[in-house]
Amino acid sequence: MPLPKIELALACAFLALHALAIAVFPQHLMAVSYPFLIAAPLLATGTMLRRGLIDGFALDKGWILAGASMLLWTIGMLMSAASELLLDTHNLTPGAIMLVYILYGVPITYAASGANEERESLVVRTADAIMAISLGYLFYLYTFSLTSLHGAPDSKHAQLVVLMFDLENLFLAVCCTIRYFAAETYQARRLFSILAAYTIAYLIAAIYYNHVLALDQANVGSYPALWVIEMPFLLVFVLGWRYALPASMTPRSPMLIRVIRSGSPLMLALAVLLTSLFVLNSHFYLGVIGVIVALIGYGVRSTLTQARHIAVEDALRHDRDELEDLALEDSLTQTPNRRAFDLALQRECARAARSGQPVSLLMIDIDHFKAINDRFGHLVGDQCLRMIASELRKALRRPTDLLARFGGEEFAILLPDTDLAGAQAVAALVRTGVRAQAIANPDSRHDIVTVSIGIAVSVMSADETHTDLLARADKALYEAKRNGRDRIEHAALPEANA
Numbered sequence: 001m002p003l004p005k006i007e008l009a010l011a012c013a014f015l016a017l018h019a020l021a022i023a024v025f026p027q028h029l030m031a032v033s034y035p036f037l038i039a040a041p042l043l044a045t046g047t048m049l050r051r052g053l054i055d056g057f058a059l060d061k062g063w064i065l066a067g068a069s070m071l072l073w074t075i076g077m078l079m080s081a082a083s084e085l086l087l088d089t090h091n092l093t094p095g096a097i098m099l100v101y102i103l104y105g106v107p108i109t110y111a112a113s114g115a116n117e118e119r120e121s122l123v124v125r126t127a128d129a130i131m132a133i134s135l136g137y138l139f140y141l142y143t144f145s146l147t148s149l150h151g152a153p154d155s156k157h158a159q160l161v162v163l164m165f166d167l168e169n170l171f172l173a174v175c176c177t178i179r180y181f182a183a184e185t186y187q188a189r190r191l192f193s194i195l196a197a198y199t200i201a202y203l204i205a206a207i208y209y210n211h212v213l214a215l216d217q218a219n220v221g222s223y224p225a226l227w228v229i230e231m232p233f234l235l236v237f238v239l240g241w242r243y244a245l246p247a248s249m250t251p252r253s254p255m256l257i258r259v260i261r262s263g264s265p266l267m268l269a270l271a272v273l274l275t276s277l278f279v280l281n282s283h284f285y286l287g288v289i290g291v292i293v294a295l296i297g298y299g300v301r302s303t304l305t306q307a308r309h310i311a312v313e314d315a316l317r318h319d320r321d322e323l324e325d326l327a328l329e330d331s332l333t334q335t336p337n338r339r340a341f342d343l344a345l346q347r348e349c350a351r352a353a354r355s356g357q358p359v360s361l362l363m364i365d366i367d368h369f370k371a372i373n374d375r376f377g378h379l380v381g382d383q384c385l386r387m388i389a390s391e392l393r394k395a396l397r398r399p400t401d402l403l404a405r406f407g408g409e410e411f412a413i414l415l416p417d418t419d420l421a422g423a424q425a426v427a428a429l430v431r432t433g434v435r436a437q438a439i440a441n442p443d444s445r446h447d448i449v450t451v452s453i454g455i456a457v458s459v460m461s462a463d464e465t466h467t468d469l470l471a472r473a474d475k476a477l478y479e480a481k482r483n484g485r486d487r488i489e490h491a492a493l494p495e496a497n498a
Contacts, residue, residue: 004238004242010237011234011235014036014040014234018033030085031085033226033227034085038074040229041070041074042074045067045070045074047241048064049063049067050241052067065107065110066111066191069104069108070104070236072100072103072107076100076101098143099139099144102139102168103136103140106135106136106139108176108195109132109172109267110268112178112192112195112267113128123304124301124305127300127304128297131269131294131297131298134293134294135271138278141282142278142279145279162211166206166210169206172199172203173196173202173203176192176195177196177199179196180192180196194236194239197235197239198232198233198236198239206229209228266298268297269295269301272294276289276290276293330404333385333386333389334386335404335405336402338404338405341402341404341406344402344404344414345414345469345470348416349466349469350466351416352417352458357416358417358420358457358459359414359469360414360455360456360457361413361423361455361469361470362413362414362415362453362455363406363410363412363454363474364410364411364451364477365411366384366385366388366451367441367449367450367451367452367485368441369408369449370409371441371442371444372441372443372449375442385405385409388411388434388449389403389405389411391430392411392430395413396413401416412473413430419457423457427453430451431450431486434449434451435448452477452480452481452486452488453477453480453488454473454477454479454480454488454490454491455473455491456470456476457493458493475491476491
């Protein structure tokens with residue numbers, strides 16, 4: 001993807017100007033280099049702050065953490081300049097300065113661990129903050145176990161400090177790269193694309209600077225190449241000032257995202273744990289405390305995160321159950337709908353075929369219901385449906401009996417383990433109860449709402465299916481309406497069962 005031309009040109013001009021200053025004033029190498037070495041990370045800090053102004057300074061955005069890291073590095077370089085140019089101190093790895101350089105990685109580690117993400121609770125963020133503070137303190141202990149305010153006592157200790165730098169930089173590069181490949185949102189992908197590019201470039205530059213320039217005194221002649229340390233910060237400027245990733249990028253694997261999101265919190269705890277192991281030799285008890293903080297911090301975080309996941313799963317399960325209930329319920333009459341009826345009819349007919357017990361079906365239609373809607377309106381018609389459903393519900397005597405709205409003004413009652421006599425008794429209760437409601441219907445010959453009922457009873461066998469039973473009940477209902485309505489008719493048993 002193309003880099004922003006203006007920012008790239010400015011970065012190249014910055015490096016060229018530094019190289020020119022070194023060429024013109026080689027005898028004042030560090031004096032002319034420090035302004036550039038300070039300006040580069042300061043420019044990166046400004047870039048992160050600008051991105052924060054654009055995207056928001058909320059901690060979960062990550063820009064403020066990245067800016068804090070760049071600012072710490074700037075402070076470290078200012079301290080180096082003051083130490084060498086003003087105090088004329090040339091000791092290797094002065095402790096206070098090295099501490100600032102090491103601490104610069106803590107905010108990035110915090111961001112890469114996912115601790116700053118908005119979805120995390122205050123308790124989780126607090127646990128992560130405690131681990132981050134512990135990490136900084138452990139860096140402090142380890143740094144001053146190898147060096148002092150005046151510098152490392154010998155090259156061996158200086159090499160150990162540099163080794164810690166290498167491990168920290170490698171750790172940051174791996175963490176940020178992993179987070180980039182697992183970024184779900186455009187904003188997170190942009191943040192970690194910049195941090196991954198920066199940490200990888202910084203790892204390479206720091207290895208070159210520390211091992212080739214700073215520690216190897218035989219290569220003092222190579223010092224003009226120290227401008228290489230500016231390149232990672234200029235890369236941040238080039239990528240971050242106004243750079244926009246393509247909106248359509250290859251989607252991440254959902255499995256990869258879940259795995260990395262679950263493992264990201266381990267990064268901060270792992271950093272604390274590894275640093276504690278380094279500290280054990282010089283500060284045993286504090287190292288042990290560091291190990292305990294890492295284990296307890298990660299344990300608390302994992303427990304709280306798991307509790308949050310369980311709460312979310314319970315809420316989703318509750319919502320799913322409610323949606324399933326809604327999908328099987330008629331919202332107007334608060335009775336099972338046609339889909340629920342079809343499922344129940346298939347289930348009960350299959351059970352009847354196994355047990356040999358009868359199953360009865362009542363099909364119920366409100367007589368002249370269209371006239372109610374036409375004369376009084378649909379609101380009155382809806383109220384009539386609710387009243388009829390309430391009355392039909394009263395006719396059911398067992399939990400296994402099912403009342404459902406079949407469609408429009410039709411209802412169905414399913415009566416498992418019920419013969420014709422039992423079905424006729426329920427039908428009589430329904431017919432009498434509806435008449436007792438005395439709901440006005442001037443288009444009915446009785447001037448009140450009545451119902452027609454068709455009954456079908458069957459002992460299920462291989463010769464008859466649930467659709468056959470439904471067809472016979474519907475045919476009986478048709479006969480009841482054809483014979484004058486406000487009637488109960490029943491269908492004859494299939495010949496195979498007669």
